[in-house]
Amino acid sequence: MSAAHTDDNPAKLAEQHIRPNTGDGPVMLQVSDLHMAYGAIRALHGVDLTVRQGQIVTLIGCNGAGKSTTLRSISGMCKPQRGKITLEGREILGLPSHAMVRLGMAHSPEGRGIFANLTVEENLELGAFARRDKSGIAADRERALTLFPRVRERMKQMAGTLSGGEQQMLAMARALMARPRLLLLDEPSLGLAPQIVQTIFKIIREINAAGTTVLLVEQNAHMALNIAHFGYVLEVGRIVMARPAKELAASDEVRKAYLGGH
Amino acid sequence: MADFFQTLIATIAVGSLYALVALGYTLVYGILKFINFAHSDIFVLGAWTTFAGSTVFLTKFGYEPEQSPWWLGVCVLLLAIFVCGLTGYLIERFAYRPLRKAPRLNVLITAIGVSLLLQNVGQLPGLALVRGPERVVTKPADQLTDREKSTNPEIAGDTATIREPGEALATLPFGSSPKRAPTILPDAVLNETVVASGTSKGGAKRGVIVLDQAIELVPDRGYRLEIARTIDGQPRRESLNLAVEPGKYEAGVELATQPRRNPADLDGARYTLVRDPLVPIRLLDVLIVASSLVLMAGLQVLVFRTKLGSAMRAVSFNVDTASLMGINVNFVISFTFVLGTALAAAAAFLYAMKYPSLQQPASGVWVLLGLKAFVAAVVGGIGNVRGAVLGGFLIAGIEFFGARYISTELRDVYVFGLLIVVLLVRPNGLLGSAVREKV
Numbered sequence: 090m091s092a093a094h095t096d097d098n099p100a101k102l103a104e105q106h107i108r109p110n111t112g113d114g115p116v117m118l119q120v121s122d123l124h125m126a127y128g129a130i131r132a133l134h135g136v137d138l139t140v141r142q143g144q145i146v147t148l149i150g151c152n153g154a155g156k157s158t159t160l161r162s163i164s165g166m167c168k169p170q171r172g173k174i175t176l177e178g179r180e181i182l183g184l185p186s187h188a189m190v191r192l193g194m195a196h197s198p199e200g201r202g203i204f205a206n207l208t209v210e211e212n213l214e215l216g217a218f219a220r221r222d223k224s225g226i227a228a229d230r231e232r233a234l235t236l237f238p239r240v241r242e243r244m245k246q247m248a249g250t251l252s253g254g255e256q257q258m259l260a261m262a263r264a265l266m267a268r269p270r271l272l273l274l275d276e277p278s279l280g281l282a283p284q285i286v287q288t289i290f291k292i293i294r295e296i297n298a299a300g301t302t303v304l305l306v307e308q309n310a311h312m313a314l315n316i317a318h319f320g321y322v323l324e325v326g327r328i329v330m331a332r333p334a335k336e337l338a339a340s341d342e343v344r345k346a347y348l349g350g351h
Numbered sequence: 352m353a354d355f356f357q358t359l360i361a362t363i364a365v366g367s368l369y370a371l372v373a374l375g376y377t378l379v380y381g382i383l384k385f386i387n388f389a390h391s392d393i394f395v396l397g398a399w400t401t402f403a404g405s406t407v408f409l410t411k412f413g414y415e416p417e418q419s420p421w422w423l424g425v426c427v428l429l430l431a432i433f434v435c436g437l438t439g440y441l442i443e444r445f446a447y448r449p450l451r452k453a454p455r456l457n458v459l460i461t462a463i464g465v466s467l468l469l470q471n472v473g474q475l476p477g478l479a480l481v482r483g484p485e486r487v488v489t490k491p492a493d494q495l496t497d498r499e500k501s502t503n504p505e506i507a508g509d510t511a512t513i514r515e516p517g518e519a520l521a522t523l524p525f526g527s528s529p530k531r532a533p534t535i536l537p538d539a540v541l542n543e544t545v546v547a548s549g550t551s552k553g554g555a556k557r558g559v560i561v562l563d564q565a566i567e568l569v570p571d572r573g574y575r576l577e578i579a580r581t582i583d584g585q586p587r588r589e590s591l592n593l594a595v596e597p598g599k600y601e602a603g604v605e606l607a608t609q610p611r612r613n614p615a616d617l618d619g620a621r622y623t624l625v626r627d628p629l630v631p632i633r634l635l636d637v638l639i640v641a642s643s644l645v646l647m648a649g650l651q652v653l654v655f656r657t658k659l660g661s662a663m664r665a666v667s668f669n670v671d672t673a674s675l676m677g678i679n680v681n682f683v684i685s686f687t688f689v690l691g692t693a694l695a696a697a698a699a700f701l702y703a704m705k706y707p708s709l710q711q712p713a714s715g716v717w718v719l720l721g722l723k724a725f726v727a728a729v730v731g732g733i734g735n736v737r738g739a740v741l742g743g744f745l746i747a748g749i750e751f752f753g754a755r756y757i758s759t760e761l762r763d764v765y766v767f768g769l770l771i772v773v774l775l776v777r778p779n780g781l782l783g784s785a786v787r788e789k790v
Contacts, residue, residue: 164675165674166671166674166675185674185679186671186674186675187674187675187676187677187678187679187680190675190676190677191677195675196675198671198672198675202669202671202672202675204664204665204668204669204672204673205668206664206667206668207661207664207665207668211661211664214658214661215661215662215665215673215676215678216676218658218661218662218676218677218678219676219677263676267676267677
């Protein structure tokens with residue numbers, strides 16, 4: 090997108106493109122100055138982002154921009170070298186992934202992370218692994234299965250036999266079983282037929298409407314910006330744009346680079 | 352035919368023990384995808400704990416092996432499980448966990464290292480846990496050798512008394528003792544039949560029994576006379592051999608016995624005449640098979656019917672995603688290790704009870720047993736719980752039937768030969784399948 094603008098003063102550029110996420114709700118997730126390297130390969134160079142309660146925030150960018158690494162750092166799957174991550178005001182950087190679930194965060198990972206050697210039902214139940222409240226689990230299970238009726242039809246099947254779309258639905262249903270306050274979704278549309286992508290995004294909206302805050306990583310910028318409240322654009326490990334989703338969708342730079350625009 | 356059934360019984364008993372050990376290999380492989388070569392040494396450790404533990408307990412509680420109460424066996428079993436479980440936990444925690452993210456080959460080499468470490472620690476001379484009776488020698492003071500002088504003999508006048516500590520019956524670690532595991536589980540032949548009863552005439556001195564009924568003594572079957580006795584308030588059965596030829600005997604006939612000094616064998620004492628079964632079924636074998644089956648069924652329920660079992664299978668499929676479910680992966684891995692080692696400990700305990708005269712556990716015999724269980728796990732399909740059980744019985748079958756009907760010397764050859772054949776024909780094992788992931 091560097092070709093798209095003529096002003097090359099970086100400070101002015103940042104001012105122009107990066108605006109704080111000033112919504113109504115309290116801050117749910119705050120990431121500041123996140124640096125992450127895999128060995129000598131630096132993936133993130135100081136990422137800052139804010140997710141407010143009740144929002145869908147999307148993180149868009151090309152392959153290898155560092156979107157998944159950002160999510161993985163937030164949920165404790167990789168250990169950033171520097172930075173600060175707070176969830177509802179609580180410092181969570183350095184905590185193991187399994188502890189995050191208890192703090193109200195669920196992460197549906199890239200590639201869906203379905204346990205192919207378990208049945209669909211067992212996969213679903215593992216989503217509630219950290220919980221003890223039986224009646225609450227049963228209620229959430231019913232809610233998840235109402236959102237994803239296809240999953241209900243396949244309960245006794247081995248999860249590895251599901252189609253890609255069904256696996257994605259199972260992954261999201263499973264994440265909901267943790268009753269998260271913050272749901273991290275990594276490329277839910279990857280490799281799915283357009284019709285199924287529509288369904289998935291419709292359901293993400295429903296999940297959000299029911300009170301779950303969502304941080305959505307997507308390559309399908311069009312769909313993601315369509316449902317999100319606020320959007321971040323990540324390029325080679327840096328946030329280069331941050332604006333309300335509608336403004337991003339309308340901006341020339343984003344349209345040219347990510348929406349296949351004209 | 353009797354041979355066939357006896358071999359079959361041995362196959363089932365030993366096969367269930369192989370299966371228990373194989374389950375340990377397969378559980379660890381299922382989760383961490385590497386062969387825990389130290390597992391056969393854990394099995395050896397379980398055998399040693401059984402040898403030493405039963406010796407120490409018998410000495411401390413003052414029981415003879417034959418009259419030890421049932422709870423002593425349970426105590427020794429729990430001790431073996433505890434010692435092996437703890438060792439398994441420590442190995443995983445300090446040897447394997449730091450290498451969780453390292454290439455698999457590094458972990459494999461570490462496993463071989465841990466195995467060698469355990470073997471060598473096991474052979475250290477060791478500290479005596481219990482000793483036999485003190486040896487006291489008295490000899491003229493002027494005939495003492497230099498070595499005897501160095502032991503600080505008590506000299507009273509012309510005679511010297513040398514006190515030597517008793518033989519170490521159990522040491523920590525293995526050292527070279529004990530050589531033989533005391534049998535502390537009850538054992539008896541279950542299916543023997545009482546064929547007649549009789550009365551002693553003249554007691555042990557004369558050694559004659561008068562029969563109540565007519566009987567026929569068949570050749571090739573063992574017979575013995577049993578008499579009830581009370582020793583230290585405990586009812587016991589003593590047996591006595593007949594000294595007569597096979598054939599038909601009428602009621603009231605006097606049968607000669609091989610007399611033994613027996614305080615209960617007085618004139619008029621009552622005897623029963625017991626015939627050995629064609630295929631003896633021993634209580635110990637029944638105990639072994641029953642406890643193995645209970646453990647295997649328990650494991651099956653644990654892995655496939657509980658939340659923790661789902662977590663284990665999830666970790667085995669993908670560690671990272673499992674942790675996203677809120678599963679404490681380190682806990683699940685430690686638990687799996689402890690579970691596997693506990694099964695090996697139980698198997699070692701039962702094996703030591705079945706073969707008490709097997710050489711001391713530091714010998715290669717025991718390590719070989721662990722290796723055969725590894726073959727069982729691979730043959731069944733490593734990583735597959737049901738495969739390990741199938742493999743255990745299969746390996747025992749080929750070993751025992753081969754030894755009985757072809758050649759005893761080649762018994763290990765059949766086992767490892769089967770391994771080669773299975774690896775050539777079905778490299779994933781009989782029940783193993785290459786899991787393909789849908790993208």
